[in-house]
Structures are given as C-alpha cells and as structure tokens.
C-alpha cells in the first residue's frame with residue numbers, strides 16, 4: 574500500500590527547532606553540524622544542573638546510548654524524566670543494545686518512559702525484542718536482515734508496541750522498519766556505504782528529533798528523516814570516490830537536496 578505521507582512538505586524547516594542532544598563524543602560534532610545543515614539548531618548539553626531552564630527552551634530531545642559512563646547514565650535518566658514532565662518529543666537511540674547488561678538496563682529504563690520514538694539498527698532492535706541477533710558492537714549484521722528475519726522483527730515490535738502505544742519504533746538497515754500499534758512502514762532508500770562511516774544512525778536520530786520539534790507526527794518524522802538522509806547518501810555515492818569523500822558528500826547533500834525534488838525518489842510502502 575502507498576504511504577500516506579506528503580514528503581514535499583518536510584523541508585525547508587520553518588521553525589528552526591532547537592534540539593537538545595545527549596549523545597556520544599564519537600559522532601557528536603557530525604550530529605551538531607547535520608542539524609545545522611538541515612536548518613535546525615543543536616545544543617549538546619548534558620549537565621542536569623541546566624535542565625530545568627534548558628527544557629523551557631528546547632523543541633525536542635535526543636538520547637543516544639552510544640558512549641556510556643556513570644555521568645552519562647545520570648544525564649540520560651535525568652533528561653528522560655524531565656522530558657516526561659514537560660512532554661518533550663523525545664527520540665531514544667539504543668546504540669549498542671545487547672553489548673552489556675548495564676547498557677541494556679539503561680536502554681530499558683529510557684524506553685519505559687514511553688518516548689516518542691525508539692530507534693536502533695536492526696540487530697540492536699532484535700536484541701531489544703529478545704530475538705537472536707548477530708550485531709557486533711554498535712554495528713548491525715546483514716545476517717539479521719533477510720526477509721524472514723525482518724518479518725520476525727516486525728511481529729516482535731508490534732507486540733512490544735502493545736506495551737508502548739505512544740512510541741513508534743524504527744529499525745534501520747538496508748531496509749528500514751517503522752512500527753507502531755497502528756502502522757508498519759518499510760523504507761527502501763540508501764546505499765551500502767551508509768553502513769561504512771560512523772554516526773549515520775546517530776545523525777538520523779537527530780534529524781528525527783528535529784522533525785518532531787518542527788511539529789511532525791512520529792511516522793512522518795521518521796519516514797521523512799530516514800528517506801531524506803538516505804537519498805543524500807544515494808546522491809553522494811554518484812559524486813564521491815572513497816569512503817571519507819562519501820561521508821563528506823553525504824553531509825554536504827543535507828543542505829542541498831532540500832532544494833531539489835528529493836521527495837520524488839522516496840521508496841517505501843505501508844504494509
């Protein structure tokens with residue numbers, strides 16, 4: 574079935590949403606710049622002493638589990654409880670879910686606050702659903718992405734969606750799955766190289782938060798962010814030579830594709 578989303582209305586952003594990111598230092602700078610390139614405003618603030626004042630100003634929150642420490646744990650949990658109290662649109666990125674018990678516990682605590690979006694790559698979300706997963710570290714495995722595995726994950730996410738009716742789940746990979754209680758969407762843009770520079774999933778999480786902050790609903794924000802980012806990757810592949818160049822071109826396209834008819838290249842369907 575055709576997706577009922579008007580992708581042409583997503584860019585340009587009109588409100589320059591301010592997105593608070595509590596994230597990892599590996600990809601933090603790429604994420605902040607990606608937000609600026611799409612017309613949003615980043616603030617990478619993780620000191621809980623600021624939260625009461627900061628939450629009055631922000632449009633959305635991104636919580637990324639990528640690089641844990643005791644201090645980051647405290648920031649993530651404090652921010653998620655502020656988000657509940659202030660009804661802030663929130664994206665939780667379960668980076669590395671399955672690596673360790675402590676990471677899993679923190680991930681579950683964040684999901685239990687019923688954030689707007691919970692995302693991860695397909696292997697991370699298979700772990701989260703209690704399915705066998707071949708993911709290694711923060712990277713997913715193609716072994717988890719066969720047709721049967723994807724259908725198994727969709728079923729598991731729909732079941733978990735019953736416990737978290739306010740949350741939409743996104744599992745990224747060659748195909749991306751968007752699942753909540755009412756809808757299942759499969760997205761099919763992108764190129765293999767997007768799995769070969771670090772932070773692509775992290776950036777997609779931040780763009781989703783920006784689109785939520787702009788006022789889009791969760792499936793629209795997710796499908797818009799994933800499709801736009803992946804179409805930037807498709808264009809980058811045509812223009813680049815080598816992975817470092819591909820990375821630069823993908824980021825560059827974030828500010829450029831919105832002036833083109835990128836939305837005519839969206840591939841995906843509602844199940």
Ligand SMILES: Nc1ncnc2c1ncn2[C@@H]1O[C@H](COP(=O)(O)OP(=O)(O)OP(=O)(O)O)[C@@H](O)[C@H]1O
Nearest residue numbers: 694745746747763764765767768771772773774775
């Ligand atoms: N093989 C692929 N073909 C097409 N698109 C892909 C492929 N791999 C990843 N992508 C796209 O790249 C983006 C990031 O997905 P990925 O699953 O690699 O995230 P991730 O593992 O969380 O990344 P990171 O942890 O490095 O931030 C998504 O938009 C996804 O659709």
Ligand SMILES: Cc1ncsc1CCO
Nearest residue numbers: 597599639640668711772
């Ligand atoms: C490589 C890496 N390690 C922890 S977070 C991160 C960036 C991808 O999320």
Ligand SMILES: [Mg+2]
Nearest residue numbers: 668694774775
């Ligand atoms: Mg990730």
